[in-house]
Amino acid sequence: MGKNEQKEIASRLKRLREERGLSQEDVADKLDISRSAVSQIENEERGVSSLELASFSKLFEVSTDYILGLEKESAVVLPKELRHPPKQNMRITIPKLNIDKFKQVLLYILEQCAGKPNIGKTVLYKLLYFSDFNYYETYEEQMTGATYKKLQYGPIPVEFSKLVDSMERNGEIQKLNAEYRSYPQERYIPLVKADLNKLKASEKEIIDKVLIAHSDKTATEISGYSHEDIPWKATEDKEIIDYELVFYRTPAYSVRSYPEEDSDEF
Numbered sequence: 598m599g600k601n602e603q604k605e606i607a608s609r610l611k612r613l614r615e616e617r618g619l620s621q622e623d624v625a626d627k628l629d630i631s632r633s634a635v636s637q638i639e640n641e642e643r644g645v646s647s648l649e650l651a652s653f654s655k656l657f658e659v660s661t662d663y664i665l666g667l668e669k670e671s672a673v674v675l676p677k678e679l680r681h682p683p684k685q686n687m688r689i690t691i692p693k694l695n696i697d698k699f700k701q702v703l704l705y706i707l708e709q710c711a712g713k714p715n716i717g718k719t720v721l722y723k724l725l726y727f728s729d730f731n732y733y734e735t736y737e738e739q740m741t742g743a744t745y746k747k748l749q750y751g752p753i754p755v756e757f758s759k760l761v762d763s764m765e766r767n768g769e770i771q772k773l774n775a776e777y778r779s780y781p782q783e784r785y786i787p788l789v790k791a792d793l794n795k796l797k798a799s800e801k802e803i804i805d806k807v808l809i810a811h812s813d814k815t816a817t818e819i820s821g822y823s824h825e826d827i828p829w830k831a832t833e834d835k836e837i838i839d840y841e842l843v844f845y846r847t848p849a850y851s852v853r854s855y856p857e858e859d860s861d862e863f
Contacts, residue, residue, distance in 0.1 A: 603641055605666050611639045613657040613664075618750070618821030628652045658825070658849070692744040692840070694756055697795060699741040700764060702728060704791035705804060707770065710812040717775070717782035718757075719750060719816035723823050724807055726752040730828060731852045732803045734843035740800050747832040750816075751823035755837075761785065778815070806852075826850050 614624055621639070625632040630649070637643045645653070645664075654661045706724055710716050725743065732740040743754040764770045771786040793801070811819055823829055827850065828842035843851075 602666070603644055606645060606664060607639050607641045609664055609666065610645075610653060610657075613653075613659065614639075616821070617657065617824065618817045620817060623815070623817060624656065627656055692739065692837075693742040694744065695739075695742045696760065699743055699754075699756070699760060700769070701791045701793075701795045702741050702800070702804065703761075703764075703785075704769070704787050704789065705793070705796065705801070706808065707785055707787040708791055709805075709808055711784070711786055713812060714777055715813065715815050717777060717784050717816060720812075720814065720819055721785065722753045722757065723751055723814075723819040724811060725754050725757075726823065727807045727811060728804045729754075730826075730840065730843050731807060732800060733840045734846065734851065734853050735803060736799060739840065740803070745838045747829055747834055747836055747838055749834075751820040752829055752838055780816075782816075803852075 614621070619627075621635040622632050625635050628635075628649070634643075638645055638649075650661050650664060653664055657664075702725065703721075706721065706728070707716075710724075725741070726745055729740050729743055729745070732738075743756055745752040746755050761770065761772070765772055769787070769789050771788055773784045773786060775782045775784050796804075811822070814822065825847075827846045828838045828840075831842050831845065832838045
């Protein structure tokens with residue numbers, strides 16, 4: 598492998614890591630290699646073995662050919678019609694916040710996982726996002742009706758801060774300032790139980806699936822994961838994410854089974 602090829606591979610791997618919000622330590626843990634090995638690869642101090650190449654390919658969900666520079670685009674590519682979706686052809690879903698439902702969903706999520714050290718505000722944002730958007734994709738109706746905005750580290754519920762402050766004043770939750778992996782962390786402890794009578798069985802089921810899939814992720818991991826979801830990718834920075842975009846999700850993110858189109862139909 599020539600120096601130029603090694604340089605391009607190193608640059609590509611570093612970019613893929615950063616795009617997914619992962620640190621070198623995160624990558625090392627996931628690939629079961631040392632952090633120094635990741636650093637050496639990114640700094641062109643050594644090449645990538647075939648086994649490491651396959652591991653990077655699986656971790657970043659791109660082909661080995663892409664990492665080697667043999668194809669131009671990664672495996673997850675935003676559909677052309679969604680890069681600048683034509684507003685006149687899209688059904689726009691206006692969020693309608695159900696304050697009490699939002700509180701019960703937040704309390705339920707906190708009951709289930711507030712004790713985990715990784716569950717700070719950033720992770721909560723994403724757990725709420727995937728709960729709301731997965732529910733909408735599955736049932737075509739809003740759960741909490743929260744409004745989500747696209748920001749640098751992933752989608753955030755716009756109403757979160759105001760509602761949490763209200764819940765804290767009412768003695769429903771307690772806000773704590775902590776530290777996780779040397780980073781400041783804002784945590785929340787539930788002081789009352791969620792009223793499960795106000796949650797549908799279908800809503801609780803979707804939330805439970807989200808928690809199983811994502812509640813053990815760090816803020817970095819879940820932020821990086823959210824960046825590959827079509828609703829986030831198809832939205833301009835600092836704009837509101839439309840719920841309807843869930844119907845353009847890639848198979849890796851879709852939570853709904855769609856009937857295959859009949860090839861004989863015109």
